[in-house]
Amino acid sequence: MKETSPLNLYKQLPQTNCKDCGEQTCMAFAAGLIARTRKVEECKPLVSEKKYAKKLEALKSTVAPELRMVMVGPADKQVKIGGEDVMYRHQMTFFNKPPFAYDVTDAMDEAKLTERVNKIANWKKFYIGNWERVEMIAVRSVTDDPAKFAACVGKIQSLTNYPLILCSFNPKVLKAGLDVAAKNRPLIYAANKDNWKEVAQLAHDYNVPVVLSVPFDLDGLKSLAATFAGMGLNDLVLDPGTAPNGKMLQQSLLNFINLRRAAVEEGQRDICYPVMALPINAWLTTKDPVRAAYWESVLTATFVVRGGALMVKHSIESHSVMPDMHLRFNIYTDPRKPVQVKPGIHTVGSPKPESPVFLTTNFALTYYTVESDLGSNGIDAYLMSLNTDGIGVQASVAGGQMTPQKIADAFNESDFKFESQKYPALVLPGMAAKFSGELEDLFGGKVKIMVGPEDSGRLGEWMKTQWPPK
Amino acid sequence: MQMAEKITLADLNKTLSEMNVQSLEGVKIEGDVEIEIDAGAGGVGPLFAYYFGQEIAQIAMQLLKFAQVVGYPTANLLQPVAVASQIAAPPKELAGAAAAVAAAVPAWKLADALATAKFSVGTDKTWKTPIQEIALGATKGNGGSRGHVVKLGGEKALPFFPDAAMPNSPKITMDVFDMPIGMAKAVKVHYEDVINSPGEWAKKAVKQFGADMVTVHLISTDPLLKDTKPQDAVKTVEEVLQAVDVPICIGGSGNPNKDPILLAKAAEVAAGERVLIASANLNMDWEMIGKACKDNGHVCLAWTQLEINSQKELNRKLMKVVGLPKESIVMDPTTAALAYGLDFAYSNMERIRLAALKGDEELTFPMSSGTTNAWGVREAWMVRSPNKEDSDWGDRMLRGPIWEILTGFTLAMAGVDIFMMMHPTAVAYVHEITQSLMGLVDAKTPDTASWLKMEV
Numbered sequence: 001m002k003e004t005s006p007l008n009l010y011k012q013l014p015q016t017n018c019k020d021c022g023e024q025t026c027m028a029f030a031a032g033l034i035a036r037t038r039k040v041e042e043c044k045p046l047v048s049e050k051k052y053a054k055k056l057e058a059l060k061s062t063v064a065p066e067l068r069m070v071m072v073g074p075a076d077k078q079v080k081i082g083g084e085d086v087m088y089r090h091q092m093t094f095f096n097k098p099p100f101a102y103d104v105t106d107a108m109d110e111a112k113l114t115e116r117v118n119k120i121a122n123w124k125k126f127y128i129g130n131w132e133r134v135e136m137i138a139v140r141s142v143t144d145d146p147a148k149f150a151a152c153v154g155k156i157q158s159l160t161n162y163p164l165i166l167c168s169f170n171p172k173v174l175k176a177g178l179d180v181a182a183k184n185r186p187l188i189y190a191a192n193k194d195n196w197k198e199v200a201q202l203a204h205d206y207n208v209p210v211v212l213s214v215p216f217d218l219d220g221l222k223s224l225a226a227t228f229a230g231m232g233l234n235d236l237v238l239d240p241g242t243a244p245n246g247k248m249l250q251q252s253l254l255n256f257i258n259l260r261r262a263a264v265e266e267g268q269r270d271i272c273y274p275v276m277a278l279p280i281n282a283w284l285t286t287k288d289p290v291r292a293a294y295w296e297s298v299l300t301a302t303f304v305v306r307g308g309a310l311m312v313k314h315s316i317e318s319h320s321v322m323p324d325m326h327l328r329f330n331i332y333t334d335p336r337k338p339v340q341v342k343p344g345i346h347t348v349g350s351p352k353p354e355s356p357v358f359l360t361t362n363f364a365l366t367y368y369t370v371e372s373d374l375g376s377n378g379i380d381a382y383l384m385s386l387n388t389d390g391i392g393v394q395a396s397v398a399g400g401q402m403t404p405q406k407i408a409d410a411f412n413e414s415d416f417k418f419e420s421q422k423y424p425a426l427v428l429p430g431m432a433a434k435f436s437g438e439l440e441d442l443f444g445g446k447v448k449i450m451v452g453p454e455d456s457g458r459l460g461e462w463m464k465t466q467w468p469p470k
Numbered sequence: 471m472q473m474a475e476k477i478t479l480a481d482l483n484k485t486l487s488e489m490n491v492q493s494l495e496g497v498k499i500e501g502d503v504e505i506e507i508d509a510g511a512g513g514v515g516p517l518f519a520y521y522f523g524q525e526i527a528q529i530a531m532q533l534l535k536f537a538q539v540v541g542y543p544t545a546n547l548l549q550p551v552a553v554a555s556q557i558a559a560p561p562k563e564l565a566g567a568a569a570a571v572a573a574a575v576p577a578w579k580l581a582d583a584l585a586t587a588k589f590s591v592g593t594d595k596t597w598k599t600p601i602q603e604i605a606l607g608a609t610k611g612n613g614g615s616r617g618h619v620v621k622l623g624g625e626k627a628l629p630f631f632p633d634a635a636m637p638n639s640p641k642i643t644m645d646v647f648d649m650p651i652g653m654a655k656a657v658k659v660h661y662e663d664v665i666n667s668p669g670e671w672a673k674k675a676v677k678q679f680g681a682d683m684v685t686v687h688l689i690s691t692d693p694l695l696k697d698t699k700p701q702d703a704v705k706t707v708e709e710v711l712q713a714v715d716v717p718i719c720i721g722g723s724g725n726p727n728k729d730p731i732l733l734a735k736a737a738e739v740a741a742g743e744r745v746l747i748a749s750a751n752l753n754m755d756w757e758m759i760g761k762a763c764k765d766n767g768h769v770c771l772a773w774t775q776l777e778i779n780s781q782k783e784l785n786r787k788l789m790k791v792v793g794l795p796k797e798s799i800v801m802d803p804t805t806a807a808l809a810y811g812l813d814f815a816y817s818n819m820e821r822i823r824l825a826a827l828k829g830d831e832e833l834t835f836p837m838s839s840g841t842t843n844a845w846g847v848r849e850a851w852m853v854r855s856p857n858k859e860d861s862d863w864g865d866r867m868l869r870g871p872i873w874e875i876l877t878g879f880t881l882a883m884a885g886v887d888i889f890m891m892m893h894p895t896a897v898a899y900v901h902e903i904t905q906s907l908m909g910l911v912d913a914k915t916p917d918t919a920s921w922l923k924m925e926v
Contacts, residue, residue, distance in 0.1 A: 089813075089820075090821050107925075125855070125860050126857045140922055140924075167922055196584070197581075200580060204580075215919065222587040223584050223587045226587045227584050230585060231579070243915045244916070244918075245911070245913040246911060246912060246915045247912065249906050250908065253630055254631075259591075294871075298876075298899060301879055319866075319872060322849055323873055326809035329809075331816070331880075333813045372857065373856050376856065391776075395804065399751075399775045400753050455848050455852070457856035
């Protein structure tokens with residue numbers, strides 16, 4: 001959406017302030033549409049009353065994302081690819097983090113296939129209150145045998161309902177896969193300059209989204225996209241080529257940047273499709289699995305940062321999945337949402353008078369990490385979230401947002417009474433150890449100041465050796 | 471149940487509402503006129519409504535819905551041809567209705583030939599102001615003793631963008647400490663032999679690990695550590711200057727009271743060498759540090775905490791109050807590491823760089839990143855997850871370096887020109903990827919379609 005003024009969207013709304021949507025006014029709803037926190041369909045009169053049909057259509061086209069959004073997968077496990085509106089995340093936010101699709105092949109025996117599918121489907125890591133996971137499976141036809149491919153796809157579907165990418169340039173292989181999987185709306189990879197007619201026919205017959213692959217030729221890619229759009233096939237994903245090394249790697253990134261600019265900054269509607277990257281290509285450059293996984297991470301970062309909408313990957317080892325997941329999470333975090341928790345005393349579990357009192361900052365990441373570390377170790381505690389303007393412990397100690405005086409003030413301003421505790425003590429984060437002496441003085445010697453571990457992951461251990469205080 | 475010869479939409483709706491039917495699979499009927507088709511549910515394409523025309527489609531949908539009520543699996547009728555052909559023929563009356571509907575659809579036609587289109591896109595015309603180019607290190611001819619000069623900055627576009635080539639590649643200065651410090655195991659194994667000798671440490675960083683520069687951190691001056699006196703601490707600066715001939719950076723302990731005195735002293739000791747002094751901050755006597763840089767021909771690192779306006783204020787003060795020339799300022803807008811606020815650091819730096827390119831003269835300086843911060847993140851160094859339900863975290867000796875690589879490289883894309891780093895593997899990868907994206911690395915590129923049949 002290029003529109004930035006709620007007023008212009010307001011003109012397309014009923015302007016009755018009916019409050020059905022939950023907003024007080026149509027103008028507030030318009031502001032929600034601009035921020036993409038509300039959807040057009042949530043304006044019930046606009047959708048249900050015939051007299052608004054024209055407004056509805058105009059509004060829908062105005063608020064459509066600049067970069068088309070393609071849905072892949074069964075209804076209950078659907079992933080969104082693309083749907084972006086901005087070039088740089090601070091301009092609003094990036095909306096749909098690129099799904100990570102890990103590969104399997106039709107050359108794997110059943111045991112290996114099962115093991116790998118389960119590894120992909122079960123991988124998870126807890127981060128800021130959520131589970132991070134892999135989203136998709138890319139099935140490569142190494143055998144080029146339609147029957148083997150169909151059997152492989154069938155087996156995968158018996159193990160998981162993860163959205164699939166069916167990967168082959170052979171239309172017969174793709175058809176065999178679609179016969180088994182079309183109902184789960186897989187993405188097919190790919191149509192190219194040689195097979196495009198057969199693949200277009202498949203995309204139509206099975207009504208599935210399709211990747212257009214024309215490496216290092218944006219004219220050719222745009223031509224293929226125009227051809228497909230002309231046939232009414234608009235659920236397209238572009239593969240402009242991911243070179244894993246050399247000067248062609250530079251060219252790959254330039255192509256991604258140019259495609260994103262054309263779609264988002266210049267509004268070129270005939271090339272505004274999501275673009276996919278193939279970090280898996282790192283494995284074409286080396287036989288060393290450590291080197292390959294490292295380079296795959298580097299390629300992932302390159303294209304996650306600059307607009308890749310879907311990543312096909314190979315290394316499912318945690319040492320590379322974790323950093324890649326976190327990078328994607330960070331880049332796709334909505335910068336408009338506050339990342340601070342309410343300053344003041346919070347409780348974890350059911351603290352009693354003999355429970356400890358910990359201190360941390362109001363930076364959401366720090367706070368939730370400490371909270372989760374206390375919770376998962378079964379520690380009942382009071383947790384003071386100090387207002388450091390949302391800055392973490394180490395940086396706020398260095399930058400003066402956390403000082404002994406501010407800590408003492410925070411307790412004075414809260415209703416918390418150390419004297420009602422069995423052990424009147426405050427546990428500082430290890431990184432703030434140097435405040436101990438000054439804090440003892442500020443509390444007039446009535447509160448024992450203890451130093452916790454530098455990382456809250458060690459709180460379980462710390463409790464065993466240090467609590468209750470002697 | 472008998473079907474009437476003619477069914478109106480209103481009749482259908484009435485019947486359906488009496489039977490309390492809510493929805494078809496993949497198709498929702500909103501109110502009594504609008505149909506919403508879930509594009510992702512499989513089966514019904516967006517072309518459906520288009521070809522059928524709104525009214526016909528409504529009737530068709532209601533018919534189908536009706537059919538569902540009477541027990542026919544209508545979801546199958548909505549499947550594409552290839553799937554629909556596999557199911558049994560529908561009952562007569564419904565087959566008739568479906569045929570009537572099908573007749574209204576123009577046949578889909580495969581294109582005869584590829585369209586021809588040309589792709590073109592412009593550059594960003596708002597980028598008019600180049601970033602200041604900074605030289606670090608002075609050679610003999612220029613009053614110093616360094617073997618070469620390291621140049622930073624000079625960009626006219628975001629890094630690796632098509633608008634303009636980067637005149638200088640990102641550089642890496644490796645950390646050297648003036649006393650043993652705690653390190654993650656993956657890092658420590660590389661420095662155990664030199665941990666008590668800053669000179670040897672610096673040599674190893676340059677000769678073995680390919681550092682462009684070294685940073686000597688005088689952390690022993692911290693009153694909470696050894697409280698080394700400034701005049702004693704700066705002897706380490708001399709030791710490092712003797713040991714290596716690359717340009718150097720000098721860092722304090724971060725103590726706001728002591729750092730200005732320490733860094734002023736260090737600036738004197740290194741006079742003429744054009745070192746990077748790290749760093750001046752708004753919370754300390756920035757004027758004293760800035761003046762020491764100016765008087766001794768050094769470059770001042772202006773450090774602020776993730777806040778673009780503070781960065782402008784500090785830069786302005788260094789220029790206007792201290793009188794530091796523009797070619798003597800580098801910015802450190804703070805590096806929050808991967809999984810620990812990297813999003814803030816990234817966008818703060820990208821905004822700073824974009825503002826500079828658009829002409830904000832208070833921000834047109836190269837940027838530095840304390841990439842070593844990556845090792846403060848638990849995911850970089852911990853053996854296993856404190857959360858018992860996490861998947862296994864894998865080998866930390868492999869995991870940690872990637873943490874440092876991605877922290878640094880991501881910020882390279884936001885505009886960072888010089889990285890303070892520690893792990894030799896991370897240094898090598900950040901060098902390799904940044905130079906690759908500048909087109910400086912020659913390598914035979916494999917056929918990028920061959921991944922499909924790759925055996926791994």
